Amino acid sequence: MRALDRKLLRDMWRIKGQAGAIAVVVAVGVLLQVMMSGMISSLEETRATYYERYRLADVFAPVTRAPQKMLTRLAEIPGVAAVEGRVQGGALVDIVGQDLPVRAQVLSLPEWRNPWLNDVYLSEGQRPRIGRTDEVLLLRSFARAHDLALGDVLSATLYGSKRTFRIVGIAQSPEFLFTTAPGELVPDDARFAVLWLNAEALEAAFDLKGAFNEALLSLERGADVAPVLTAVDSLLDRYGGLGAYALEDQVSNRFLSEEIKGLKATSKAVPPIFMGVAAFLLYIVVSRMVSAEREQIGLIKAFGYTDTEVSLHYFKLVVSIALAGAALGCLGGVWAGRALAGLYQALYHLPFLVFRVDPSSFASGVLISVLAAVVGGVSVLRQVFALTPAVAMRPPAPADYSKSGALTAALKTWLDQPSRMVLRRVLRNPGRIFGAVIGIAAGMGLSSAQMSVMSGFNDVLDTTYGVIDRSDVAVTFFEQMPDKTAFDLAHLPGVIEVEPIRAVGAVLRNGTESYRGSVTGLVENARLNRAVDADHADIAMPDNGIVLAKSLADTLGIGAGDTVSVDVLEGRRPVLELRVARIAETLMGAPAFMHIEALNRALGEPGRISGAYMRVDAGAYPALFSALKDVPSVAGVTRKNDARAAMKKLMDEGAGTMRYVMALIAGVITFGIVYNSARISFGEQSRDLASLRVMGFTQGEAAFILLGELAIVVLLALPIGVLLGYGLSYLVAAGFSTDLYQIPTGFRPEAFGVAGTAVVMAALISGWLVKREIERVDLVATLKTRE
């Protein structure tokens, strides 16, 4: 080993604490990068493999009743690879010990073969035996949520008739990674069941012998989905086609996509901040080392080493630290990515996990860290080249303050010498102070943005379940009912108030933009489920026209006064051209509202309702629920608090977990920069501090000079952190907003309060740690050595 390289190793050992700290910052940046991209590519890979292995359809085409022969016609559509017809319908499942019946979707399985499309993964037991009408497969997530096992008996109401089934298999399906009851917004494992029955049994139950009510299609590789949808719709139109839709609009898939989108947004925003901080720290430490070693550099040069060789020596040091950090980050990233992907696998109900490291994340991680090191190292090169051996070996000239001195001379009458020292140091190194300020502000901005978004979530819950929906219980019917049904509900035990609604599935269009959702008819002066404006004031339903949620209006690119085209998917399936009367403020879903009478008029079905919101005496729930179980027209009952809890859970889990992790990590970098700044300024000023102590300044007085700078940095960082956090919160909110919920942004004092307090705490702790070092300074040794 060459002597210079041995020096390198010993130097690294000498500054091991600081080198380690920087390597860790680099490592955290690389780790996040590798972990996030590894996790995202694993999830995407797993999803793709799962979909492919269990042949998830590319197109779903619900229909009222179509004969089997139509399947052949569908298969002839250009671009279609395979077609499956199945029967599906709603059911209510009675769970022992539960006062509320649970909504369920029942699906047919071909009896003599595996399904061509939308196959299931059997995790336990077996499929229903041929000819058995009382055996079911149950979705695993639901079975888990209710502790149901093989052999248990379920009682379910199908098409008005109550039947019992025995669970013979527990299944997972790529179609139901997230399960959401029809008409509800939030996936909830416990409140929605999926059952598979033999096709014949189900055809009989739903009176669909020799017919199907949902076609599934897979496409040939590279085939365009849009023309297929059009062709399917035109083929199924006369059989009551309800509008074919692509996989990307399928509920469960859309949820997973939104989750992955949220993770991606985070993975793009955070690691670069770490790398920037690492580059800054490397720059400071190495340039400090070079100035401390000027004498040695002079010597080495005097021996005849070239500038390039000397520069290379220090360059190696910087790059070694960066590479060590990057290597650590890559290893840690793979480990953490694997662990997290495992967690997400369970959360998203994936039956297996294809772990895939994203090799480009290694490359970019290493590249960025080396680049960060190089940026820090370039300044080193400049310093080394500038030193001639003779100059280097003379004692260093004192740092030149003559420029910044002039600026503070004006303050002479107000400031004592220690304050002047602090101020001049700040003014002399504006670049460095700026770097530290930006670093701390970035950390604070990141954590306050994450916290803003978290409290934004609480707004979503409060607005949705406090302001817009003021009911206790919502009821939906299997099919539309006469409006007198609302009066029947009002007579049930504990019911204080009933407010009927009419909701119909619809595709809303504006030019090429479309959204598959629903239109809800509200009564005049609705009180329990309302449309509200930005100030939470009621929006009166217009006699004609439609009120769109802001998110929906944005999706369609439409505003108040414009006209929207609504393809209603029920009844005689009219296509309505409606004027957008108002834009409503909603934070969940993308609803559209009409006057219930206007909607019924347009459908040609006056006096019909499809559900109701109710206010209920809290003590009467059990009696009410048991009464509702006996009302055959009731398809589902939702307790608002359950929906709220499910939403909260959804927000906290999955992509939500990452928000907590990011807020925490942001706190860690903030502390890292604050502490490093304090350490570095201590390293630079230890000689001055020793002088002060010798002159008779107390430890506290000496610490003031050191910590004064830190205090200025922190005070400057706080307002900038607020601004950065405010800006970042818009980006993070946009990244996490889905068409399920929109996170409101705005200035959230509490988030900035917490983040700011954390910064101040970090400064206090760092100050305390560094002050302890002041106490340990060997005054004599410091003063009698040359710098």
Next chain:
Amino acid sequence: MSDRKTQPPRTTFRTRGLTKVYGEGAAAVHALRGVDLEVPEGEIVVLLGPSGSGKSTLLNILGGLDRASDGEAFFQDQNLSEMSDRALTMYRRDHVGFVFQFYNLMPSLTAFENVELVTEIAENPMEADRALQLVGLGERVNHFPAQMSGGEQQRVAIARAVAKNPTVLFCDEPTGALDSATGRAVLHVINDINRELGATVMIVTHAAATAQMAHRVIHFADGAIRSVTENDTRVSPDEIAW
């Protein structure tokens, strides 16, 4: 040169069996091995001796920068060995001026401000202007250290040390980094300060010639005093052969 022996001398420092050991066991280094010493008030005392002989260690203990391992050191009537850290700090603040080989000025303060740094906290300081005049640096008071020569910086360091009207002035190799002419000028300043302020001055140096300006010369070797000589005739710094 005035003759101080006509007045009964008061003692500034008195030590008894002063011992300093660095490290432990086999690695222990005995920097001082039982030093007994008396330094009369108002004298210039020069400590001579090879490197590692213990002279700087003695200076540091008397200056309140370090503590003895054993023995006693008195400043006037106060036992330095028994003082708390805080009391030592106050002792340095009110009574002690230090001058080092490397000037240790605050680079961010001008010459004037460096002196003010001390006058702002000391008990009984002189005007900063006067301290700078004493060292002959009247004109460059608003320059920063980076704008001054080594000799000028050392003179600022001395001005800073004397501005508090110290009882004792400690100089550790004050001319070590200076050329002979500048060194001589610095010694001149130190001599003037002793004469005009009456401060006791202790100088540690390798330059044996410096001894000629002292009232008393202490020779150190191996952590102990070898000899103490009193100069009957002192030589002005201007005449010291360098």
